[in-house]
Amino acid sequence: MPQYNPPVRDTQFVLNEVLGLEKLTNLPGFENASADMTDAVLSEGGKFVAEVLFPLNQSGDEEGCTRHDDGSVTTPKGFKEAFDQYREAGWGTLAAPEEFGGQGLPHAIGFAFEEYMMSGNMAFAMYPGLTNGAISAILAKGSEEQKAKYVPNMVSGKWGGTMNLTEPHCGTDLGLIRTKAEPVGDGSYKISGTKIFISSGEHDMAENIIHLVLAKTPDAPDSVKGISLFIVPKFMVGDDEELGERNPVTCGSIEHKMGIHGNSTCVMNYDGAVGYMVGEENKGLAAMFIMMNAARLGVGIQGLGVGEVAYQNGVQYAKDRRQGRALTGPEDTDEKADTLFVHPDVRRMLMEAKSLTEGLRALCLWGGLQVDLTHKAQTEEERQTADDLISLLTPVIKGYGTDKGYDIATNMQQVYGGHGYISEWGMEQYVRDARIAMIYEGTNGVQAMDLxxxxxxxxxxxxxxxxxxxxxxxxxxxxxxxxxxxxxxxxxxxxxxxxxxxxxxxxxxxxxxxxxxxxxxxxxxxxxxxxxxxxxxxxxxxxxxxxxxxxxxxxxxxxxxxxxxxxxxxxxxxxxxxxxxxxxxxxxxxxxxxxxxxxx
Missing domain, CATH: 1.20.120 (Four Helix Bundle (Hemerythrin (Met), subunit A))
Structure with missing residues (x-):
């Protein structure tokens, strides 16, 4: 059985000693980022992941999600109860704005907890991860009414969120989308079309799901310049925030996929569903890229998270497994064989994994700091510097980070030898889960071209x-x-x-x-x-x-x-x-x- 121990000490080292968050307490949002506060979040967050989320990772992969005849979806056994604990403890509020119910802590701290979740249970972590991306887009481009109506319940975890871009005939080339948005006359639109590969598209863990959907209005240019963004709630939301009728947006099927089986990756059918435009007409792509950039950093953290948990298990197996003798002569003469640690090729894989995961951790947490400094640094020059650096390196964090996360997972599977290929040991799941991170939110080839x-x-x-x-x-x-x-x-x-x-x-x-x-x-x-x-x-x-x-x-x-x-x-x-x-x-x-x- 696999194991996971959150790397709290190493995270403390990066946040407190390398990035020096305590030295930034004069900036907005950093007032509470003392070493004691940071350490408490990491310790308790790590404990929650290790004790609640990680035990569901392998079983969730084996069971997967279930779609019912009415289009509803049930997540694997234990997921809903775990999400209730996640929500009640306020883990989703760490880096969210205080005015919408968040704790307003630095993104670097939020990224650290996110890494732990990705290591502990990547499929589960994607549910709140998609919600955070949707929150980012609404905060950046939504009206004040939309922010007040949707964001607080999304921050609290009461409601979930998604992003709906891809269609059966188009992925990266969004100018080809066919989903239509017909104006009704009262400020709302009727959204019709089909979206595929929608992570967390339908599930039983939140009371409502706020879908962000790309669609084209009737007279829009037939290109990327004609895309608009719409809020389409699963259940209609009244002025008093009470839930009303079910909107005609349903899960047509769950994708049968290589990994992340515990996440409901859905085909979503919009049959005249009520939607509300976010931002300006035909400017939806710019709004969606705000969400995409946040998601790309999150996917980079997925590469790190899966690489870290695979590495930890590779180390443990190398310590326990005895096979052959050291090239320089037997090291443990009381045993018939030495542990795998004596073999240079095994050491090569472990050292490569160690140097890459610890380097990626520092880069991801540094990236979280730049996200904050872009808005909160004291001078315009400092804010511009942070924005330039994180804009440049976002495709690197996503592309290089997930390429290397997958490499680490496969190398740690290699450390196990034949046992790495057998499901019960858990290593083949990490390889399968890591693979998607190189594909979604823009394939790594797209990231390279963006760079x-x-x-x-x-x-x-x-x-x-x-x-x-x-x-x-x-x-x-x-x-x-x-x-x-x-x-x-x-x-x-x-x-x-x-x-x-x-x-x-x-x-x-x-x-x-x-x-x-x-x-x-x-x-x-x-x-x-x-x-x-x-x-x-x-x-x-x-x-x-x-x-x-x-x-x-x-x-x-x-x-x-x-x-x-x-x-x-x-x-x-x-x-x-x-x-x-x-x-x-x-x-x-x-x-x-x-x-x-x-x-x-």
Whole structure:
């Protein structure tokens, strides 16, 4: 049976020592972000996940969701009761605005708890995760009346939320959507159409579900410029917030899918359902991207969360399983075989997982801090800096983070050998669950194209130039520290590969856009390596300073320095090979005609 222990100490290290949340208590929303408060949230949140959500992960996967003849859906046994506990404890309110019933804590703290939930039970965590994304869109683009009417009950967990984009004939290319919105004349619309792949589309855990739906009004342009966004509640909501009639929006079926069986991924049928426009007509895509960007950060956290729980189980199995002898001679002569830990190839997989999960944790929590600083930093310059950085790195957190989360899950399955392929051990579920994170909220190929096609050139390249400047300055400073100098040199080299790849795109992308497309995924991975390298440099500096001061648990900080060294020596050199892939151009990639791919 798998196990899970929330990585509270490591999260405390990042939030309190690396990010220094306590030093920001002068900013709005950070007043209560003391180390004591943060530690209490992490400890209690971790306990809730470990004791309530994690025990339902494997059983929820085996049972799945059930659709009934009336279109209603029942979640796996124990999910509703667990959600009741989640709601009553207020876990969904952590980072939500106080004016709508939230606690108003920094997003970094909310992201930390979100990681624990993704590790403990990814399918369950998606229900409140989708609600949070819907809240973001309504707060950004909804009217004051809409905010007051829907958001408080969504924040409390009384009501859920979804996002409805994809249709049977279109996914990323939303200009092709056919769902219609006919104006009624009283400010409402009749929404008709079919949406697919709708996570949390119908379930029994909340009293109401607030669907956010993309549709086109009758005279809208037949392109992405003609999309509007609508609130479509499962049950109509009166002025007194009392629930009324059932809206004609139903679950037509539950998708049969590879993983996340505990989440109801639905085909949703809208049969003249009553909807209310959010924001301006034909400006729905901009509103939905607010929700998408929040969701993309959340999906990056899914990659981290599944990678972390898979890693923990890989470590435990390697400690327990005896197989063969160490290459240097038997280590445990009282036993017939040594544990898997003596084998360098097993160590390789475990060290790679450890360095990536801890690096991704730092990057995701740092990203949560930037989300807050975008709105709450003291000066306009600081707010702009935070916005530039998180805009640049959102596709990296999502794309690189989920690619690596999946790699970690498969490697930890490999540690188990044949047992990793057997369901009862739990590892194959992590592989199946991790796979979707690379696909939804924009496939990782789309993330890569967003990075190189939009984010690099945005505002004259201001964000990427800022990113390079930060790395250059911190590497230069680190070279004066004996414990950090070698790491800084590795990071400088990796950053140099990223700079060279960026320049190559500038020189070769305009004349042949396929050069950019063919190299986009490799570029996203170089930036992921460099971004994690920056996080590891910062973590290594804190660890080195703590050791010099003789404070805390020396073994914890020494382990950080060794893990940073592993990342520098074994992960960062990959940047050079990725750059050479980019500079190969697109000729061979695009040379064959489609029929030449077919077997003769």
């Amino acid at each position: 190189v096609g939009r984010k690099l050139a945005q505002n004259g390249g201001r964000a990427v130039q800022l990113f390079f400047k930060i790395i250059d300055e911190e590497c230069a400073d680190a070279k004066g520290n004996e414990k950090l100098a070698a790491f800084a040199e590795h990071l400088e080299k990796a950053s140099g590969q990223l700079k060279a790849a960026t320049m190559w795109f500038m020189q070769n992308g305009m004349q042949n856009p396929n050069n950019v497309g063919a190299g986009a995924h490799a570029y996203m991975h170089i930036m992921g390596i460099v971004a994690l390298g920056l996080m590891w440099l910062r973590m290594a500096k804190v660890a080195a300073d703590a050791l010099d001061a003789g404070t805390g648990n020396a073994a914890f900080y020494e382990t950080k320095l060794v893990t940073a060294r592993y990342f520098a020596e074994r992960i960062m050199p990959e940047a050079g090979a990725l750059r050479r892939k980019i500079e190969a151009g697109s000729e061979a990639t695009m040379a064959l005609e489609p029929e030449m791919f077919e077997v003769a």
